[in-house]
Amino acid sequence: MTAGDRPGGGWAGRTVLITGCSGFLGGWLARALELRGARVLGLVQPGKTVVHEPDKVAFEPVVGDVRDIATLAAVFRDHAVSVVFHLAALAVPSLSRGDPLRAFEVNTRGTWNLLEAARGTASMPQVVLVSTDSVYGESKGPPFTETMAMAPEFPYEASKACAEITARCYVATYGMQLAIARFCNVYGPGDTTSSRLIVSAIDAALGGRRMLLHGDGSSMRNYLYVDDAVAALIDLAERLSQPDFAGTVINFCDEMSYSVMDVVGRVFEQTGEAALSPILGTGALAEISIKLASAAKARAVLGWRPAVSLDEGLRRTIAWHRERMGRDGVA
Amino acid sequence: MSRRGDFGGEYEGCRVLVTGHTGFKGSWLALWLRWLGAEVVGVALEPPTTPNHFEACGLADDVVDLRLDIRDYAALRQVFERHRPQVVFHLAAQPLVGAGYAEPRETFEVNVMGTVNVLEAARLCASVRSVVVVTSDKVYRNVGWEWGYRETDALGGHEPYGGSKAAAELVTEVYRQRGFQDNAAGARALSIASARAGNVIGGGDWAEGRIVPDFVRAVLAGRDLVLRNPDATRPWQHVLDCLAGYLQLGARMQAAPGSCEAAWNFGPTAGVPMPVGRLVGEMLALWPAPGTKLVVTPDPPGKEAHLLGVDSSRATRHLGWRPCWDVSSALRATVDWYRVAGGDGGRGGAMRATSLAQIAAYRDAARAAGIGWAA
Numbered sequence: 001m002t003a004g005d006r007p008g009g010g011w012a013g014r015t016v017l018i019t020g021c022s023g024f025l026g027g028w029l030a031r032a033l034e035l036r037g038a039r040v041l042g043l044v045q046p047g048k049t050v051v052h053e054p055d056k057v058a059f060e061p062v063v064g065d066v067r068d069i070a071t072l073a074a075v076f077r078d079h080a081v082s083v084v085f086h087l088a089a090l091a092v093p094s095l096s097r098g099d100p101l102r103a104f105e106v107n108t109r110g111t112w113n114l115l116e117a118a119r120g121t122a123s124m125p126q127v128v129l130v131s132t133d134s135v136y137g138e139s140k141g142p143p144f145t146e147t148m149a150m151a152p153e154f155p156y157e158a159s160k161a162c163a164e165i166t167a168r169c170y171v172a173t174y175g176m177q178l179a180i181a182r183f184c185n186v187y188g189p190g191d192t193t194s195s196r197l198i199v200s201a202i203d204a205a206l207g208g209r210r211m212l213l214h215g216d217g218s219s220m221r222n223y224l225y226v227d228d229a230v231a232a233l234i235d236l237a238e239r240l241s242q243p244d245f246a247g248t249v250i251n252f253c254d255e256m257s258y259s260v261m262d263v264v265g266r267v268f269e270q271t272g273e274a275a276l277s278p279i280l281g282t283g284a285l286a287e288i289s290i291k292l293a294s295a296a297k298a299r300a301v302l303g304w305r306p307a308v309s310l311d312e313g314l315r316r317t318i319a320w321h322r323e324r325m326g327r328d329g330v331a
Numbered sequence: 332m333s334r335r336g337d338f339g340g341e342y343e344g345c346r347v348l349v350t351g352h353t354g355f356k357g358s359w360l361a362l363w364l365r366w367l368g369a370e371v372v373g374v375a376l377e378p379p380t381t382p383n384h385f386e387a388c389g390l391a392d393d394v395v396d397l398r399l400d401i402r403d404y405a406a407l408r409q410v411f412e413r414h415r416p417q418v419v420f421h422l423a424a425q426p427l428v429g430a431g432y433a434e435p436r437e438t439f440e441v442n443v444m445g446t447v448n449v450l451e452a453a454r455l456c457a458s459v460r461s462v463v464v465v466t467s468d469k470v471y472r473n474v475g476w477e478w479g480y481r482e483t484d485a486l487g488g489h490e491p492y493g494g495s496k497a498a499a500e501l502v503t504e505v506y507r508q509r510g511f512q513d514n515a516a517g518a519r520a521l522s523i524a525s526a527r528a529g530n531v532i533g534g535g536d537w538a539e540g541r542i543v544p545d546f547v548r549a550v551l552a553g554r555d556l557v558l559r560n561p562d563a564t565r566p567w568q569h570v571l572d573c574l575a576g577y578l579q580l581g582a583r584m585q586a587a588p589g590s591c592e593a594a595w596n597f598g599p600t601a602g603v604p605m606p607v608g609r610l611v612g613e614m615l616a617l618w619p620a621p622g623t624k625l626v627v628t629p630d631p632p633g634k635e636a637h638l639l640g641v642d643s644s645r646a647t648r649h650l651g652w653r654p655c656w657d658v659s660s661a662l663r664a665t666v667d668w669y670r671v672a673g674g675d676g677g678r679g680g681a682m683r684a685t686s687l688a689q690i691a692a693y694r695d696a697a698r699a700a701g702i703g704w705a706a
Contacts, residue, residue, distance in 0.1 A: 067437070098507075098516045101404065104447045108498070109440070116436040149485045150501070158505040162443055162498035165487060169494035173432060 009238045012037030015079055017125070019043040019066055019114065020087030021059060022189035025226055029085060030059040032230045041079060043071075043088060066110030072117035081125045083237050086114055089160070092195050093134070096156035108158035108166065112205075115170045115178075126240040127178040128233055129165070131292040133251055134220075135161040135182065143294040146182070146249045164249070171247040175241045181232055184253035184293055188226030188313060189320030198223070198314070201264045202321045205271040211278040217261030220290045222253045225313035228306040235302045251293040254306045266311060270318055333366045334694060336706035338582035341418075343368035345585075346458070348416035350401055350437045350449060351423030353378040355536045356465070358385040360420060360577065361394050362683075363690050367578075372397045372414045375423055382676025384535025389680020396595050401445035410453045415458035418581050421449045422457050422465045424496075429540060431492030442495035444500065450506040450646065454521060457641070461522040461584035462576050464503045468529040468566070468598070468641045469493035479601075479642030480659035482527070482594045492587040500525055500594065507592050522584035527641060528597045534663055534668020534686065537676065542607055546614055547669045553622030561608030566640050568599035569661035571693040572654045579652045579704040591650060596641040605641070609661070619668040651703025655696050664689050 001186040014064045015031050021042025030040045042059035043066070064071030066088045075081065079148035089107045090096055096103035111129065118125050135143040152158040187198045194200050204211040232252040239245050264278050298304040308316075335343045335393050343703060351357035352373030362370050371394040378385045390396070395414065399406050401423045401505050424442050425431065430437040453459045471480040471486035485500070488494035507523035532543045539545075542565075549556040576597035583591045605613075611625055647653045656664065671677070671685045698705035 097511070097514055100511075100515065101447060101451050104444060104502070109444055112436050112439045119435075152501060152505060153508050154511055155505055158501045161501050165494045165498045165501070166439055166443075168487070169435065169489065169491050172489040173435070174492060 008034060009234065010322045013039070014082045015039045015041065017041045017043065017075060017079070017081045017084045018059070018087060019084065020089060021061070022048045023087060023091070023134065024188065024192075025186055025229055026087045027190055028188070029087070029224050029230050029233055032234060034059065041075065041081070043075070047233065066113055068103055069117055071115040073113055073120060076117055076121045076125070080123070082124045083128070083240070084114065084118060085113065085128045085130070085233055085237070087130045089130070089154070092193065093154060093156035094158065094195060097154060100149075100155035103155045103159040104162070107156070108162040111163035112166045113174065117251065119170065119174055119176065124174070124176055126237065127176060128237050128240070129163065129167050129178060130161050130233070131164055131180050132157070133182045133184050133253060133291055135164060136293070139290040139292055142207045143292045144251065145294045145298055146251060168247055175246070177246045179236045179240060179245065179247070180249040181236055182249065182251045182293065183229055184222040184224050184291065186224050186226055186229045188317055190226070197260060197263060198267065198317065199266040202271070202318055205268045205273045205276070206318075206321060206325060208273065208276070210276045211264050211268070212281070213260060213264070213278050214281045215260070216280050217259060217264065217278060218258045218262050218289070219321070220292065221260065221263070222255065222257055222292055223263070223310055223313070224253055224306060224310035228308055232298065232304055235304050239302065248301070250298050250301060251295055252298055252304065253293045253295050254310070255292070255295050256310065257290075257292045263310070266314055267318065270314055334366060334691070335679055335692060337367060338578050338704050339586050340706070341582035341585045341615045342578070345418060346416045347418045347420065348372045348374065348411070348414065349420045349422065350374045352390070353383065353385040354422060354426070355384055355533070355538065356531065356570055356574065357422045358383070358388060358390055358535065359533065360390050360422065360574050360688070361390055362686055363412065363571075363574060363578065366511035366687060366690055371395065372410070372416055372566065373397060374401065374410055374486045376400060380537035382537055382593065384682070384686070386679070387535055387672060387677040387682035388686050389683050392680075401448055402440055404448040404452065404540045407448050407659055408455070411452045411459070415456065415460055417460055418585060419449065419453050419459055419462040420577060420581065421446065421462065422466065427490070427493040427538070427540070428469070428490060431490055431495065437514040438491045439498070443498045446499040446502050450502065450523065454506065454512070454515070454519070455517050457519065459582050460523055460588070462522065462524075463581045464499065464525045465577065466500050466503075466525050466527050467493070468503065468527050468596070468639065469648040470500050470527060471639060473639050474641065479598065479640045480596075481642045482596055483647055520588075522588050522592050523637035524578060524580050524584060524592050526573070526597055527594060528573040528576070529566045529568065529641070531568050531570040531573055532665050534665055534672065535682065535691070542610065543665060546611055550580065550618060550623050551674050553620070555624050555626045556611060557590040557626045557628055558607060558611065559628060561627050562606050563638070564604035564606050565638065566599045567605055567610065567658045567661060569656045569664060571695070572599065572661070573597045573657055575655070575704060576646055576650070579650050582704070583650060595646045595647055595650065596643045597652070598641040598643040598654070600657050602657070605658050610658075613659070613662055614666055617663060618670060620680045653702055655693065655700055655702055660696070664692070
C-alpha cells in the first residue's frame with residue numbers, strides 16, 4: 001500500500017473536482033480519492049486524450065478549459081463540489097518560454113477563473129492549489145523555505161507565482177479555505193510528457209538510444225514520486241477545515257538534490273543500458289540551474305514524508321513504460 | 332534651455348505610446364509629453380468619469396486617440412505594429428481598491444493579463460526600446476512598518492487590487508530579465524522598468540471616494556463634506572511629482588540602456604504626514620466655501636488598514652529625480668485648477684492652458700531646485 005492509498009479522511013460521499021485531470025498526477029489523484037469513496041469530477045481539455053492507464057478508476061469527465069469561466073461556473077452550479085484540486089496548468093516551462101502569453105492565460109487567468117467561479121457558489125468549495133518550488137527562482141544557497149520571497153525569472157514560474165498571489169487574495173478577502181502545495185518535479189507511471197527528463201531518459205534507454213541533453217547535465221533538481229504527491233494533496237485537503245489553516249503554503253519534495261546526469265545515469269543503469277552515455281548539449285540553458293526546497297514544514301505541520309525513494313520510483317516508472325511499450329507497440 | 336531639453340531631450344520627436352491616457356494620471360502624462368515635443372499614441376477605454384481631465388484638456392485632438400481594451404491582445408499588437416512607438420508608458424489599469432473587492436476577476440484580468448499583453452506586444456515590436464510599467468505602492472506586503480518600504484522588500488497584496496499589482500510586478504520582472512529576453516521566441520533586448528507610486532492629487536481627478544474630488548464636489552454643490560477617518564494620513568503627492576519620475580525613468584533607459592531597468596519608488600517628500608482632516612482644512616482655507624463644512628462620522632476603529640509609505644531614496648540618489656512640490660504647493664495647484672474649472676469641470680479643452688501653465692510652473696520650480704531632469 002502506498003501513501004496515496006491510505007483509507008479514511010471522511011471522503012466518502014464528497015464531490016471533488018480535479019482540474020487538469022487528463023494529466024498523470026490528476027489521474028492518480030482521482031484514483032486515490034475514488035478509493036476513499038469520493039465522487040470525482042475531472043475537468044479535461046476538449047480534444048485531450050486521458051493518459052492511458054488501465055489501473056485508474058474512471059472519473060466523471062467534464063470537458064472544458066480553465067480559460068473559460070462559464071464552464072467552471074456550470075460545474076459548480078450543476079454539482080455540489082466540496083473540494084477542488086486545481087492542477088490544470090501549462091506545466092512545461094520550456095513551452096512557456098516560447099509562448100508566455102499562453103502560460104499566463106492558462107496558469108494565472110485559469111486560476112482566478114476557477115477561484116471566482118468557486119466564490120460565486122452558495123457554499124464556497126475548498127481549494128488545493130498546485131504550485132511549484134520554481135516560484136522561488138534560482139537558489140541562493142540554503143534550501144527554499146515557504147517564508148522566502150517568490151523571485152521567478154521565467155514565464156512559467158511567474159505565471160504560477162501570480163496564481164499564488166491571486167489565491168492568497170481570495171483567502172484574505174473572501175475567506176476561501178485554500179492551501180497551496182509547492183511541488184518539486186513530480187514523476188511516475190502515466191507520465192508521457194516527453195519533454196520531462198525522466199520520461200525522455202526512459203524513452204531513450206528503452207529504445208536503446210543515447211540520451212541527448214539540453215545542457216551539460218549539471219542542473220540540480222529534486223524529484224517526488226507521484227504517490228507521494230497524491231498523499232500530500234490529500235493530507236492538505238483534509239486540514240482545510242481547521243481554523244487558521246487557510247492560506248497555508250507548503251513545499252513537498254524529497255530534499256535530495258540530484259544532477260540531471262545522475263538521474264539519467266540511474267535510468268540507464270536500471271534498464272541495463274549503462275554503456276549508453278548521454279550526449280551533452282552546449283550553450284546556456286534558460287532555466288533555473290539549482291532547485292532545492294525544504295520539506296521541514298510538511299513534516300512539522302502534516303507529518304508528511306515521502307515514502308518512495310528515487311531508485312524505487314524509477315523502477316516502478318520504468319516498469320510502467322516497458323509494459324506500455326509492449327501494450328501499445330510503442331518502440 | 333527650453334523645455335524640450337528636459338529629461339535629456341529624449342522626448343522631442345519621440346513616438347510614445349501611453350496606455351490609460353484618458354485616465355487622471357495618463358492624461359497629465361500625455362499632455363506633458365506633447366509639451367515636451369513627443370508624438371503620443373494613446374490606448375485606453377473611454378474616460379472613466381464625467382467630467383475628466385482628458386476632455387478638459389482637449390487631448391483627443393492632440394494625440395492619436397485610440398479606444399481599446401488592453402485585455403484584447405490581438406488589437407493591442409496591431410496598434411504597436413501600426414504606430415511603432417519607441418517608448419511605452421503602461422498606466423491602463425483598474426485603479427480602485429474598492430472596485431477590486433467587488434470585481435476581483437476583472438481587476439486581475441485588466442491589471443495582470445493587461446500587463447502581460449502590453450509587455451508581449453512591446454517585446455515583439457522592434458521599434459520599442461523602453462517600457463515603464465506603472466504599478467502601485469500597494470504592491471508591498473504590508474507588515475505594519477512605520478518607515479518607508481524599499482524596492483527590495485517583499486511583494487504581496489492582501490486584497491485583489493494590491494495583489495493584482497504585485498502580480499503585475501512579477502510579470503514585469505520576468506520580461507525585463509535578459510535570461511528571458513534572450514531565450515524567448517523573437518529574442519531581442521529591450522529596457523523595462525516599473526514605477527511604484529501611490530494615490531496622487533491634482534486637478535482633474537473626479538474619481539469617487541477620493542478625498543480631493545469629494546471635497547470639490549461638496550464645495551461646488553454647497554453641501555457638507557463627510558469624513559470617516561479624519562486622522563488617517565496619506566502620502567499626499569502632486570500628480571506631476573510622480574510623473575516627473577516616470578518620465579525621467581523612461582528617458583534614462585532611452586539614453587543609457589542597462590542603467591536603470593529595475594523597480595523604482597516615487598514617493599512624496601518626507602516629513603510629517605498630513606491627516607485627512609487637516610488637508611481638508613487647508614483646502615477650505617484656499618477655497619472659502621460658506622456652504623460647506625466638515626462633518627466627522629467616524630468608522631468603527633480598526634476598519635482601515637495601516638497605510639504604508641514608500642522610501643524613494645534609490646530614485647533620489649540614482650535617477651536625478653526627487654519630489655519637488657511639498658503638500659502645500661501641491662494643494663494650492665490642485666485647488667487653483669478646480670476653481671478655474673468651475674462647475675462643469677472645464678469641458679471642451681477649456682482647461683488645457685491651465686494644466687499646461689501648471690506643468691510649466693512645476694518645471695520652473697524643479698529647475699530652481701536644481702532637480703536633475705529639469706534642463
